[in-house]
Amino acid sequence: MSAISVEELLATSVALATERDIDRLAQQIVLLGCKLCMADGGSLYTLDITKSRLEPKAAIWRGTPTAFDYAADVPLRAHGQFNTQNIYSYVAFTGLQTYIDSAYQFAGFELTEIYLRDQVLKCKTETLLVMPLRDCNQQTLGVLELFKVQNGHISASFRSVEKIAQAFALQAAVALDNAMLMAMNRHLIQVLDASNRQLEAENKQLRLQRKSSQNYEIIGESEPMQQVYALMDKVLSSNVTVLLRGETGTGKEVFARTIHQHSDRNDKLFVTQNCAAVPEQLLESELFGYKKGSFTGASSDRKGLLDEAHRGTLFLDEIGDMPLNLQTKLLRVLQDGEVKPIGENKAHKVDVRIIAATHCNLEDKITKGEFREDLYYRLSVFPIVLPPLRERKEDIPALVNHFIKGYCQSYDRKEIQVSPAVMDILMRYNFPGNVRQLQNIIERAVLLCDRETVLLPQHMPEQILLENGASSEMPDELVVYPQNGLPLKEMVQHYEKKLLESHLRANNWNQTQTAKVLKMPRRTLVEKIQRYGIHN
Numbered sequence: 008m009s010a011i012s013v014e015e016l017l018a019t020s021v022a023l024a025t026e027r028d029i030d031r032l033a034q035q036i037v038l039l040g041c042k043l044c045m046a047d048g049g050s051l052y053t054l055d056i057t058k059s060r061l062e063p064k065a066a067i068w069r070g071t072p073t074a075f076d077y078a079a080d081v082p083l084r085a086h087g088q089f090n091t092q093n094i095y096s097y098v099a100f101t102g103l104q105t106y107i108d109s110a111y112q113f114a115g116f117e118l119t120e121i122y123l124r125d126q127v128l129k130c131k132t133e134t135l136l137v138m139p140l141r142d143c144n145q146q147t148l149g150v151l152e153l154f155k156v157q158n159g160h161i162s163a164s165f166r167s168v169e170k171i172a173q174a175f176a177l178q179a180a181v182a183l184d185n186a187m188l189m190a191m192n193r194h195l196i197q198v199l200d201a202s203n204r205q206l207e208a209e210n211k212q213l214r215l216q217r218k219s220s221q222n223y224e225i226i227g228e229s230e231p232m233q234q235v236y237a238l239m240d241k242v243l244s245s246n247v248t249v250l251l252r253g254e255t256g257t258g259k260e261v262f263a264r265t266i267h268q269h270s271d272r273n274d275k276l277f278v279t280q281n282c283a284a285v286p287e288q289l290l291e292s293e294l295f296g297y298k299k300g301s302f303t304g305a306s307s308d309r310k311g312l313l314d315e316a317h318r319g320t321l322f323l324d325e326i327g328d329m330p331l332n333l334q335t336k337l338l339r340v341l342q343d344g345e346v347k348p349i350g351e352n353k354a355h356k357v358d359v360r361i362i363a364a365t366h367c368n369l370e371d372k373i374t375k376g377e378f379r380e381d382l383y384y385r386l387s388v389f390p391i392v393l394p395p396l397r398e399r400k401e402d403i404p405a406l407v408n409h410f411i412k413g414y415c416q417s418y419d420r421k422e423i424q425v426s427p428a429v430m431d432i433l434m435r436y437n438f439p440g441n442v443r444q445l446q447n448i449i450e451r452a453v454l455l456c457d458r459e460t461v462l463l464p465q466h467m468p469e470q471i472l473l474e475n476g477a478s479s480e481m482p483d484e485l486v487v488y489p490q491n492g493l494p495l496k497e498m499v500q501h502y503e504k505k506l507l508e509s510h511l512r513a514n515n516w517n518q519t520q521t522a523k524v525l526k527m528p529r530r531t532l533v534e535k536i537q538r539y540g541i542h543n
């Protein structure tokens with residue numbers, strides 16, 4: 008090998024600094040080491056991840072890479088002791104640059120790998136130099152070995168290039184350290200990536216498994232609601248268009264939002280538009296957007312809600328009130344996924360899930376020519392009908408408690424109980440305004456409650472009391488009682504007794520409270536209780 012030039016020295020430096028792949032870098036190090044120190048060949052071992060053995064990484068013979076399969080891993084320990092018999096493990100362990108000037112005379116080390124290599128390469132190693140490759144914390148990363156073979160005349164020892172070799176080993180170690188750290192980072196990124204993907208898949212699975220009403224944060228365990236949950240479960244993992252039907256206040260928007268939150272689109276927007284609340288032209292520009300200058304006042308381009316909801320969900324409430332012209336445009340969105348803003352010549356694609364809702368009879372509207380039949384079929388791919396509250400009265404207590412808790416929190420009130428009489432009144436009422444009406448009734452009652460901690464009939468709206476009045480405050484038998492033909496005085500006393508019993512029950516047998524409701528002195532109430540022998 009000839010001596011290395013300055014240009015080659017610079018190239019060496021660049022080569023080490025730029026190579027990121029550990030295997031290629033290992034080859035470069037051996038190759039450059041051979042050139043610098045005028046060696047016939049060499050090899051490089053790196054410390055494995057457990058730091059217990061050296062692994063053969065690269066070998067060079069006369070300027071070209073050679074197979075390294077004759078070499079085995081070198082354990083750093085043998086029989087519980089540091090393996091100082093082997094020259095590579097000795098250098099790795101001590102960090103000492105080590106020379107052997109005559110490989111075939113006793114050198115104090117086992118040189119089995121060297122003799123094996125000589126057989127493979129058909130040569131005879133004369134001198135050896137083994138250098139530690141250590142990082143800035145003096146931790147061993149590997150060892151670099153260079154050798155010269157016998158060539159008829161006395162071969163020079165590596166001792167003459169000691170300083171160059173040392174400097175090169177330092178530079179090679181820095182490059183190796185960087186490449187190893189990068190490989191470790193790449194590996195960690197891959198591991199993190201894989202575990203992220205696994206977590207995402209598990210989350211998706213868990214989302215799909217969340218079936219009970221509790222998980223949907225929707226109140227209602229009645230049979231009609233169970234049927235709705237079962238239907239809803241079926242549409243969570245698909246993009247199917249859903250049509251929510253049901254009277255006003257039955258929770259159509261709540262369900263639409265829940266479907267979105269439990270779908271794959273939940274990291275994108277849930278956008279709502281009430282089709283009845285705005286005039287036709289405004290609705291069109293809201294939904295489809297417009298181009299600058301397309302009408303007076305359109306001073307810049309504006310995205311429509313269909314674009315806002317791209318990859319998310321658009322909830323179209325009161326779809327039955329959408330003007331016919333817009334129904335045609337919406338049909339195009341549903342059929343082709345295409346949106347054409349006002350004043351734009353070209354349509355563009357959007358990926359929006361549509362959930363529509365209506366409380367009106369769309370079939371009637373079709374007959375009257377107010378709703379497009381084709382749109383109706385497109386929308387009602389998956390209809391879900393929400394039951395009115397009167398058909399699931401068993402859900403009323405849970406809803407009442409849910410709303411009381413919520414309003415107590417928002418109005419910073421202490422816990423409020425519901426008197427049995429109030430619950431009775433609510434259970435008998437038909438709620439034409441459904442859950443929304445119940446919610447409003449409870450909000451009003453909580454506000455009326457002042458410092459009281461029990462919701463009483465007087466906190467209920469008059470209209471409900473009037474509708475319920477006779478049945479809730481006056482037991483049925485009182486109404487029919489006169490048939491018995493008793494004297495008026497007795498009938499009035501009987502009536503009074505029943506009335507007092509009813510109010511006492513409604514007020515949890517709290518005499519002070521009952522007297523207050525009946526606007527009578529407590530003492531008079533107590534006297535009457537004793538006279539009529541009333542007890543709970």
Ligand SMILES: Nc1ncnc2c1ncn2[C@@H]1O[C@H](COP(=O)(O)OP(=O)(O)OP(=O)(O)O)[C@@H](O)[C@H]1O
Nearest residue numbers: 225226227254255256257258259260261366442443
């Ligand atoms: N099952 C339920 N659990 C808890 N709250 C509910 C439930 N159903 C409805 N609500 C509440 O009732 C109110 C009305 O619900 P929502 O607006 O979803 O009804 P809607 O059917 O969309 O009404 P509309 O047809 O008038 O638009 C909301 O405040 C909602 O939070």
